[in-house]
Amino acid sequence: MKFSAGWSKKLLKASLLFGLLCSPLTASNTGPITAKERASSMIQEGLNHLLLEQNKQAEEMFIKAKSIDPYSEQAYNFLGLIYLQEGLFEKAEDMLKRAVAIEPMYPEALRNLGKLYLRQDRFDEATTYLRRTLALDVNQPYTWYLLGMAQYFSGKITESITSYENAFSMEPNLPVEAHYNLGVAYHETSRYLEAVRSYEEVLKQEPAHINALNNLGLVYSILGEKDRAIDLFNQVLKIDNGNIKARINLGNVFLSTRDLVEAEKIYRSAISLDQSDISPRLNLGVVYYEKGDFANARAEWDNLLKENPDNVRVLSVMGSAYLERREYDLAIEVFKRMTELMPENGSIANTLGYLLADQNKELPFAKGLVEKAIELDRPNRATYLDS
Numbered sequence: 001m002k003f004s005a006g007w008s009k010k011l012l013k014a015s016l017l018f019g020l021l022c023s024p025l026t027a028s029n030t031g032p033i034t035a036k037e038r039a040s041s042m043i044q045e046g047l048n049h050l051l052l053e054q055n056k057q058a059e060e061m062f063i064k065a066k067s068i069d070p071y072s073e074q075a076y077n078f079l080g081l082i083y084l085q086e087g088l089f090e091k092a093e094d095m096l097k098r099a100v101a102i103e104p105m106y107p108e109a110l111r112n113l114g115k116l117y118l119r120q121d122r123f124d125e126a127t128t129y130l131r132r133t134l135a136l137d138v139n140q141p142y143t144w145y146l147l148g149m150a151q152y153f154s155g156k157i158t159e160s161i162t163s164y165e166n167a168f169s170m171e172p173n174l175p176v177e178a179h180y181n182l183g184v185a186y187h188e189t190s191r192y193l194e195a196v197r198s199y200e201e202v203l204k205q206e207p208a209h210i211n212a213l214n215n216l217g218l219v220y221s222i223l224g225e226k227d228r229a230i231d232l233f234n235q236v237l238k239i240d241n242g243n244i245k246a247r248i249n250l251g252n253v254f255l256s257t258r259d260l261v262e263a264e265k266i267y268r269s270a271i272s273l274d275q276s277d278i279s280p281r282l283n284l285g286v287v288y289y290e291k292g293d294f295a296n297a298r299a300e301w302d303n304l305l306k307e308n309p310d311n312v313r314v315l316s317v318m319g320s321a322y323l324e325r326r327e328y329d330l331a332i333e334v335f336k337r338m339t340e341l342m343p344e345n346g347s348i349a350n351t352l353g354y355l356l357a358d359q360n361k362e363l364p365f366a367k368g369l370v371e372k373a374i375e376l377d378r379p380n381r382a383t384y385l386d387s
Contacts, residue, residue, distance in 0.1 A: 039069035046078060055082050073103040077112060084116050092116050107136045111143050118150050126150040141171035145178050152185060161185045176205045180212055192219050208239050214246055221253050229253050244270050248279045255283060255290070263287050278304055282314055289321055297321070310341055319351075328359050339369070346377030 046061030183198030217232035285300035353369030
C-alpha cells in the first residue's frame, strides 16, 4: 500500500484562498495614508498576482510591503507561502517564523509552517504547528487533513484516522487523495469494510486510480472475495499492463486458491518485466514447493540468497519449508541466521528455541532464547511459556 502525498499544490492554492477569506485587508478611506495602509495595499496587489500564479510579481510586492512595514506578519506569511510553493524551504521557514514571531496566534502562518515541515518529512514538528493552528480554530478541515497526513507518517495511524474523519465531517468534498489516504489508514488497521468504502469513493471520482484499484483488490482478497480481487487486479493491468504490483497481487490470489498454473504464469510475467523485485521470484519458489518440486523451489530461493544472503523474507520462507519437510538441522541453521539478523524479534527467538528443545539440542541456549522471547513479546507470553 502506498499513502499518497500528492496534495501540496492543491492545498497551497486552497490555503491561499482560505487566507484571503479569513484575513481581509482593509484601509481607511479618510485622512493621510499611513505606512501600514500602503503596505496593506501592496499586499493586496501581491495577492492578486498570486491568484494569477504570477509569483515573481507577487514576491516583489510582498518584499516592498515588509520594507515599508517591517511588522507586517501577512507580508512575511505570503513570502513564506511563495517560497514553500517553489521548494525554497529554508527561505520559507525563515519568513514563516518571522510572521509567527510578530503574531504568535496567526493561524495561516502556523498552518503553513506545518505544511512546510510535512513537505520536509519533519512530521513531529508538522504535527505541533498544525495542532497550534487547530487550537485557534478547530473548524479547519484542510488543517485536519494535513494533521492526518503528519500523524500517519509519524506512525500514529489511529490518530490519523480521527483527524481525517474530523476533516470529512466538516468538508465532504476534500480532494480524492484524502479519501484514498483514509482508506489506506483503515486498511492498515484492519478496518476493512471502512477501507472498502473509502477506496470505492476514490474510484467513483477517478475510476482509473491505480493505487485504489490495487488496494481494493487486496482488501477483497483478505475478505475472501477472490473473484472480485482478480477482477480489480485485471482492471489495473488493462490500464497499465506493466504494473508489477498488480501482477504480484494477482499471482498471490491464484496461489492462495491453489491455481498453481495461473500463479506460475503470472509470476513469470512479472519477473520478465522486473528481475529486481524479489516478490515474484520468491513466490515462484513457493509455487514449485506447492507442486512438490522442492529442488526448483530451493534453486529459486538460493539464487535470491546469492544476491542478498541477509534477506529475511527469503530465509523465513526457506526456514518454514524445512520445518514442514522435517529437515530440522537445515531449519535450525536458517533460524539461527535470522536471530542474528533480527535479535529483537521475539517470534523468531521462540521458534528457534522451541526447535532446538524439540530436537534436544543446545538446551541452555534454547532456554535463553525462549526467555528472551518472553521479554521481547509480552503479549504472547502464554505461547512462549508453553515453549
